[in-house]
Amino acid sequence: MDTTPEQMSSRTAAGWTVTLAGLGALTGFVWDGPFLAVTCALSMGGGAALGTVLSRRQMIATIREGQGKAAALGYADGIADMVVLEISAYRTSVFPLSGPDAVDPAERAARRKAAYHLTAADGLPHHIRQAAAAALEAIDDARDRDTQSAIEDLMKAVQDQRRGT
Numbered sequence: 001m002d003t004t005p006e007q008m009s010s011r012t013a014a015g016w017t018v019t020l021a022g023l024g025a026l027t028g029f030v031w032d033g034p035f036l037a038v039t040c041a042l043s044m045g046g047g048a049a050l051g052t053v054l055s056r057r058q059m060i061a062t063i064r065e066g067q068g069k070a071a072a073l074g075y076a077d078g079i080a081d082m083v084v085l086e087i088s089a090y091r092t093s094v095f096p097l098s099g100p101d102a103v104d105p106a107e108r109a110a111r112r113k114a115a116y117h118l119t120a121a122d123g124l125p126h127h128i129r130q131a132a133a134a135a136l137e138a139i140d141d142a143r144d145r146d147t148q149s150a151i152e153d154l155m156k157a158v159q160d161q162r163r164g165t
Contacts, residue, residue, distance in 0.1 A: 005063040012059065013052035021045025072123070080128050080158045083118045087135050087154065090115040091147055094139050112140075131157040 024044030029037035052059075090111040093103040103111075118124075119132040135150035 005060040005067070008063055009052075009056050009059045013049065013056070016052055017045050017048045020048040075123050076125055077158075077162055079118065079121050079124050080161060083115075083121075083124065083128065083132050084151075084155055084158055086111070086115040086118045087132060087139070087151060090136070091139050091151065094142065095144050095147070125161055128154070128157050128161060 021041045021044055025037045025041035027037075028035075028040030090108075093108040093111045096102050115132075115136060119129060119136065124132075131150070131154040135147065135154050138147040138150045
């Protein structure tokens with residue numbers, strides 16, 4: 001199904017025209033029979049068609065604006081989710097620093113670089129960027145207890161953004 005604004009506008013216009021023509025036909029038939037049914041159907045359907053043709057430009061602009069907002073929100077949500085994922089991966093590589101479960105320094109550096117790179121991405125909302133910076137600072141300072149709290153704050157900020165609060 002084609003979802004371009006022009007096609008959406010055409011389908012909306014057709015839907016309103018058919019619906020109002022059917023309503024007019026039904027109303028006319030109930031009031032006075034077949035002649036009034038045809039007359040009402042033509043007048044209401046024609047009015048709907050004229051109205052949608054006259055409002056087409058505004059309808060297309062509204063649809064495009066909505067698509068732009070949805071794309072921006074989707075991008076911001078996706079980047080925010082990736083920030084949480086990368087910071088969590090970086091945290092996993094830092095704690096513990098030594099022992100059998102430790103990660104080698106090269107992988108730790110690569111994960112750190114990826115986490116910082118995503119935190120600086122364009123389109124990431126400021127409040128999420130701040131929460132991510134706090135989490136990265138706690139990880140870099142090797143404060144495990146503060147890191148857990150900072151990551152929870154980051155996840156809460158991402159959920160709040162998704163809810164629109």
